[in-house]
Amino acid sequence: MDSTNICMTWDSFVNYVVEIKTLSDELHDEWEFHGESDNENSIYISKKLHKTFQPAAIDEELINFEEDADEDIPNMENKSVLLTLEYHVAFHPTYSCPILCLNAWNMNGSLLTLEECWQHLGFSDCDYKYNMLTQMDHPVLMRPFLTVHPCKTGDLIGTSFHKSKNPIVSWLSAVAPIFGLKILPEYAKLTF
């Protein structure tokens, strides 16, 4: 990585995420690996987190379908509604750098909007939110994902983490916590 223009090559990206996945398995850290090594552009890693939050509004139409509960299935009062946050680390070919995408959904699978995500991540009132998390197409899945804009990633990795043995870990541990994803300190050993 001597050139500042090319922050990371595809091959090194793959090596770094494979390292992360391997250590994750040792640590039972729940990172998942996607893609086949023979299909160049299909590789990314992901991790899910769950978060409980306020219940959503009720859809009136469904009430017609309901039956009275007389079976002996206990109602365990698990009324807290759950939010799933899924983080993806993929390679962005234009910026030649890793990108962090995330999507958040309710239990029924409906996605949260960009504004709702800001709210859940606690930066509704933040002035820089527009530059931080925006909507872009996932480079592998080609579906819109909330994405930490890659325009600064190259600079950050090029200037601050160029000595790291695994710049993705260094970059993630700096950036991901802002978006609610903590990186276990054990990964630090990959960087030196």
Next chain:
Amino acid sequence: MEKTKLLEYFPFSSSVNPSFWHKLTEIKLDIDKLNENSRKIWGYYSNLTFNACKIPLFEVDSTSFNTECNSQNNYLFAHGILLNKNTIEQFKDCNKTELIQNESRRVWNYIASGEALNNPSLLNFFFILSFADLKKYHYYYWFCFPAPPRISVNLLEIVSINSIFEKDMINRLSNNYQGLDQQQKSFFVINNSTTNLEILPIKSIRTLEVTSNLQEYYFAFSDSSTSSEHPGWFARNYIALLLYNCPFLSEKTINLLAFRLSRDGNEINCSSSIVFKIILPKINIQDINPENVWLGWERNERGKFGPRLCNMKTSIDPKCLAETSVDLNLKLMKWQLLPEINLEKIKHAKCLLLGSGTLGCSVARTLLGWGVRNITFVDNALVSFSNPVRQSLFIYEDCVKNRSKAEAAAERLKNIFPGVNSKGYNFSIPMPGHPVGESLLPQTKESVQILTDLISEHDIIFLLMDSRESRWLPTLLGTYFKKIVINAALGFDTYLIMRHGFRSENEEDIVVPETSMERVKSIPGHKLGCYFCNDVTAPGNSLKDRTLDQQCTVTRPGISAIAGALAVELAVSLLQHPNGAKAPAHYKIGNQELGEETHEECILGIVPHSIRGFLTTYTHVLPATEKYKHCVACSDIILDEYQKHGYDFLLRVFDSCKYLEDLTGLSEIHKEITDLEVWDLEDTTDGDEESE
């Protein structure tokens, strides 16, 4: 007798990954189509307590549809069936009792055939009843985890695994568990008769006898529950399996080990597991077969037995995706560069494009770029073979099919962006000095009516026609209805973009421009002229007395794109100006141009009255001119006359443009100035500004 209570089971909470709906949609549209056959799917759950999640999740995602199960990490899998109905009625009316009976027979057969002993993961069974409304992208669904009814298990006590086994034994157990085959992980047996804890496959219960020492056995299962009092749901099927295979366990006390994982630093271990000491009931095994309806429908968000609904329109419907992306692109501009820009005002501006030629196409495309949703075209021509190469909304096919330009343009706009509300009207705009014969009277009257309605219904009127006189009526009407009127006209290598003055009788409408700059003057919005204000003749038949090659003005091909784009940008600037159409226009005296030093009038910069461009020198000048009190289109005399006589007045003008000159006093002026022989003025607005 010991005081006991009944064992209750903690049900799952289903959690659907959006990718499940994406995949289901794909399969329904491309493979299953109207086929309603059930489909094998996979579900996932975990016995690892997630950090903050106290809910036993049962997840499905796009990999649920894979032939082979490929769950990663600490997920356990369940065998499932997707029953996707074709209509909402079938979904609603299908017999739920019959359904659960049919599906629970599968589980019962696994138990009865002994298959479940070899592959205990078969006890993890679920099905989803669903209906996918692929017009609205609404997904109705209902999870069911069938389990036998009426097995009353008495709970004696709950003991932590830590108080039963030593720490190193627990660690060894954790390690051995990780090494288990995926199929065997969900249900297994632990024997502690020897010094070493031994993990046995579930089929080892066949070797159990009445005389076996049950206290040496722990009937273990990977437990999804996070509750300290209840085991997870699949324990029900486990107990049925035990009773079916070992009837002698009835009324015996056994150890049910809820095997749960938790994180301890870098390690995962099973020290959060608990043992339920229970007394299995005495039952007649036929009382729990599927002829007795099994349980397992999931409660919905309100705790009722009913389906759930997922609305995926905004994330699956391509039209919604297009709209969101278009708006997001504009929002990025707002967020990153222009926080004060009012995008809603632009989005909801109703734009009327009079003329669907090179200018009309270019204006429409730029409007789309700004997120404008309401665009109406008017034109009287058909798409001709010369059009598509210059007029960006048309294709060759349109000429072959003789399509009307307005209608073809409106439809093409929808092809480009389905979120636009575009319409096309095919009619001629009546013109001064083009007498209307008897036979054309009804048609003329109708055209005037449609044009009047269209102008009154829209917010911005773009004049993009190919002749001067066709601009007269819309100029008059636009002024009369107090609309923003943007005029664009082309010469061979010159162009003019102009916003018409805003008519106002009210004092408060008058915005007095402030300018302290030297050599900069300004004209308030209500005093700005229109396209005709600089003329001293009424628009007549400009195509008369010209040779054929002059009737259709030739232009450099790039000009219409430049002029069209400028017309839209001027309109957008005007919309963003705090005074809107009343915004004053500044101009400089002498040869200087309005430059950087001009104070910002709106967030997008200055809002000139007119932009004249010269391609030969690649320059613009921004003159501003005052309204002319004798103007044949926007003067009070004309507007009063229109207000008084309406259509009759218009008809007289169509018959003779001389009438306009008489009315406005231009005829008088002509008489006076003929003597002076000064005609310099007229040359500045020569006829070659118009083109197709």
